[in-house]
Amino acid sequence: xxSRVADSLYWMSRxxxxxxxxxxxxxxxxxxxxxxxxxxxxxxxxxxxxxxxSSGETEQFQKLYTSANSRAVTEFLTFNPENPxxxxxxxxxxxxxxxxxxxQISAEMWEVxxxxxxxxxxxxxxxxxxxxxxxxxxELKSDSLLFQGLxxxxxTHDQGYxxxxxxxxxxxxxxxxxxxDIKYNMLLPExxxxxxxxxxxxxxxxxxxxxxxxxxxxxxxxxxQPWNVAEFLILSPNFxxxxxxxxxxxDYHMRSISLTAExxxxxxxxxxxxxxxxxxxxxxxxxxxxxxLHEYIDRVQSRLIDLHKAILECYVYQPEIxxxxxxxxxxxxxx
Numbered sequence: 001x002x003s004r005v006a007d008s009l010y011w012m013s014r015x016x017x018x019x020x021x022x023x024x025x026x027x028x029x030x031x032x033x034x035x036x037x038x039x040x041x042x043x044x045x046x047x048x049x050x051x052x053x054s055s056g057e058t059e060q061f062q063k064l065y066t067s068a069n070s071r072a073v074t075e076f077l078t079f080n081p082e083n084p085x086x087x088x089x090x091x092x093x094x095x096x097x098x099x100x101x102x103x104q105i106s107a108e109m110w111e112v113x114x115x116x117x118x119x120x121x122x123x124x125x126x127x128x129x130x131x132x133x134x135x136x137x138x139e140l141k142s143d144s145l146l147f148q149g150l151x152x153x154x155x156t157h158d159q160g161y162x163x164x165x166x167x168x169x170x171x172x173x174x175x176x177x178x179x180x181d182i183k184y185n186m187l188l189p190e191x192x193x194x195x196x197x198x199x200x201x202x203x204x205x206x207x208x209x210x211x212x213x214x215x216x217x218x219x220x221x222x223x224x225q226p227w228n229v230a231e232f233l234i235l236s237p238n239f240x241x242x243x244x245x246x247x248x249x250x251d252y253h254m255r256s257i258s259l260t261a262e263x264x265x266x267x268x269x270x271x272x273x274x275x276x277x278x279x280x281x282x283x284x285x286x287x288x289x290x291x292x293l294h295e296y297i298d299r300v301q302s303r304l305i306d307l308h309k310a311i312l313e314c315y316v317y318q319p320e321i322x323x324x325x326x327x328x329x330x331x332x333x334x335x
Contacts, residue, residue: 013167015094020144
């Protein structure tokens with residue numbers, strides 16, 4: 001497979017997954033705000049700042065807006081093209097990469113991405129607040145799931161499909177870690193404490209952001225507990241949005257590209273993904289809490305960045321060709 005095609009499929013998939021996860025974050029934060037009616041400006045800022053922090057674009061937001069209120073954050077994270085991680089920027093990126101491999105993907109996949117792009121172009125923050133923000137973000141999530149379903153149903157499951165899965169699961173692992181880390185940045189009111197009403201409501205919001213509320217209660221029959229939520233979203237071997245599940249699936253597709261056995265690796269990307277997967281399998285929630293949840297999440301995100309770079313080095317970037325040396329070698333062969 002051409003490295004250009006692999007690169008476009010990888011990024012197309014990552015951008016669609018990222019747009020979906022930003023929709024999840026905004027949707028759940030809106031629901032959380034409904035649980036705490038009568039918020040003043042300071043409380044609203046406290047709700048939105050962790051969302052901005054998780055996107056990694058707080059500095060850019062502060063350059064463009066004066067305060068972190070509902071409409072400003074919605075505009076910044078959904079429609080602002082100056083934010084490289086806004087939903088609009090992600091969909092523009094996905095559409096551009098899909099356009100570059102349009103002859104490789106199915107017509108249905110292209111039509112979904114193109115439809116999302118045109119729907120976003122017709123809207124703005126004012127209109128979604130007036131017409132229903134909840135319905136808007138639900139529709140975006142459904143569009144992303146439709147795209148993934150069509151990919152499974154209409155795209156040949158060859159190497160190109162595996163690059164799409166690698167892009168999806170590395171992005172999903174990263175976004176799940178960011179959603180968990182949002183809780184670290186959410187401040188509790190002075191009259192509440194860890195395990196209190198507000199704390200539990202925030203952990204429930206984290207579960208909903210990952211569509212994990214029902215799955216969590218199938219695993220844990222008791223009430224929502226912070227350490228159980230963290231364990232479920234990080235270490236569950238079966239839940240499709242847990243970090244461990246994403247890394248196991250990512251590692252499987254990485255090795256299936258090169259036909260490498262499970263206990264072996266043939267390049268640095270497979271070495272990094274296999275090592276991270278193994279560490280997840282043999283890590284306990286007690287060890288994570290002992291290290292510090294935020295510190296552990298930071299370390300996982302750093303490892304995912306290294307893995308992303310290794311994937312590009314192995315499959316996308318081509319070594320520079322020394323023309324002079326090539327000619328010299330050809331002349332030597334002809335003598």
